[in-house]
Amino acid sequence: xxxxxxxxxxxxxxxxxxxxxxxxxxxxxxxxxxxxxxxxxxxxxxxxxxxxxxxxxxxxxxxxxxxxxxxxxxxxxxxxxxxxxxxxxxxxxxxxxxxxxxxxxxxxxxxxxxxxxxxxxxxxxxxxxxxxxxxxxxxxxxxxxxxxxxxxxxxxxxxxxxxxxxxxxxxxxxxxxxxxxxxxxxxxxxxxxxxxxxxxxxxxxxxxxxxxxxxxxxxxxxxxxxxxxxxxxxxxxxxxxxxxxxxxxxxxxxxxxxxxxxxxxxxxxxxxxxxxxxxxxxxxxxxxx
Numbered sequence: 001x002x003x004x005x006x007x008x009x010x011x012x013x014x015x016x017x018x019x020x021x022x023x024x025x026x027x028x029x030x031x032x033x034x035x036x037x038x039x040x041x042x043x044x045x046x047x048x049x050x051x052x053x054x055x056x057x058x059x060x061x062x063x064x065x066x067x068x069x070x071x072x073x074x075x076x077x078x079x080x081x082x083x084x085x086x087x088x089x090x091x092x093x094x095x096x097x098x099x100x101x102x103x104x105x106x107x108x109x110x111x112x113x114x115x116x117x118x119x120x121x122x123x124x125x126x127x128x129x130x131x132x133x134x135x136x137x138x139x140x141x142x143x144x145x146x147x148x149x150x151x152x153x154x155x156x157x158x159x160x161x162x163x164x165x166x167x168x169x170x171x172x173x174x175x176x177x178x179x180x181x182x183x184x185x186x187x188x189x190x191x192x193x194x195x196x197x198x199x200x201x202x203x204x205x206x207x208x209x210x211x212x213x214x215x216x217x218x219x220x221x222x223x224x225x226x227x228x229x230x231x232x233x234x235x236x237x238x239x240x241x242x243x244x245x246x247x248x249x250x251x252x253x254x255x256x257x258x259x260x261x262x263x264x265x266x267x268x269x270x271x272x273x274x275x276x277x278x279x280x281x282x283x284x285x286x287x288x289x
Contacts, residue, residue: 014088014208016072018096023068024048025168025175025191047174047193055104056084064123067168067175067192070201071096074192075103077204081231088207123196141230144258146238148215152270152281154184155217155241159265162219163243166191169221178202179219180211186219187211195222199231206235213237220244224261229253239278241265246273 031044050068054061054075072094079085093106168175176195180188190201217239224246241262254261254274261274
């Protein structure tokens with residue numbers, strides 16, 4: 001799974017350049033495999049972790065521990081999720097140097113949130129320290145108003161398809177995924193070793209490629225926590241579905257902000273923790289994704 005080398009793209013007025021090495025999102029390492037009747041030396045496929053440092057208008061903001069691909073999407077999504085840019089038009093250029101692990105973003109006018117930054121931070125793929133730079137009790141987060149309705153059978157079908165979308169996960173079982181969907185199909189997909197990064201890559205892709213997110217559904221493989229709900233709310237997404245269990249503050253925030261939160265969605269079972277009126281249960285229908 002090679003990265004695109006030395007590419008230059010333009011998303012409307014945003015210029016993106018990528019220079020780099022020949023990294024893959026996974027690597028093969030020797031290991032001793034133990035089973036009940038013996039052991040053997042094998043070549044195990046593991047997800048690759050990569051340090052990427054984001055600079056905004058020349059100022060170092062954070063170093064992310066991430067998968068070494070789609071770093072332009074990651075930077076755009078991260079800056080948007082942190083409230084440092086408000087729209088795609090705020091970005092003038094993204095320059096990625098994969099060899100050095102540096103992403104430089106030029107923006108017309110970074111928001112006042114930039115002044116809250118202290119020293120640059122390291123955010124790991126484990127995401128335990130991935131609290132956002134803006135205030136965690138941000139009173140400006142808007143309540144989601146949406147008439148979106150999603151059939152329960154459609155959610156089951158999309159979750160089933162979603163679990164087979166990621167070649168990196170199928171090879172390593174060590175990555176997270178996120179997808180944007182309409183009421184019956186997957187529209188965009190992203191993956192990373194970190195669950196927050198996967199969401200940011202998805203949002204960055206949608207931001208740069210001008211893919212609408214309002215009245216859409218987000219699928220994620222990771223736990224839905226408070227900070228994940230912050231990211232989703234800023235994009236106006238009314239429904240989020242995870243194959244994992246949610247966290248208590250995430251549920252409380254979803255209820256308060258008008259978001260339908262679905263957790264533990266696997267097979268033909270799921271739990272709707274907030275605003276269940278958007279999940280419609282009708283006669284059996286078949287949805288193909």
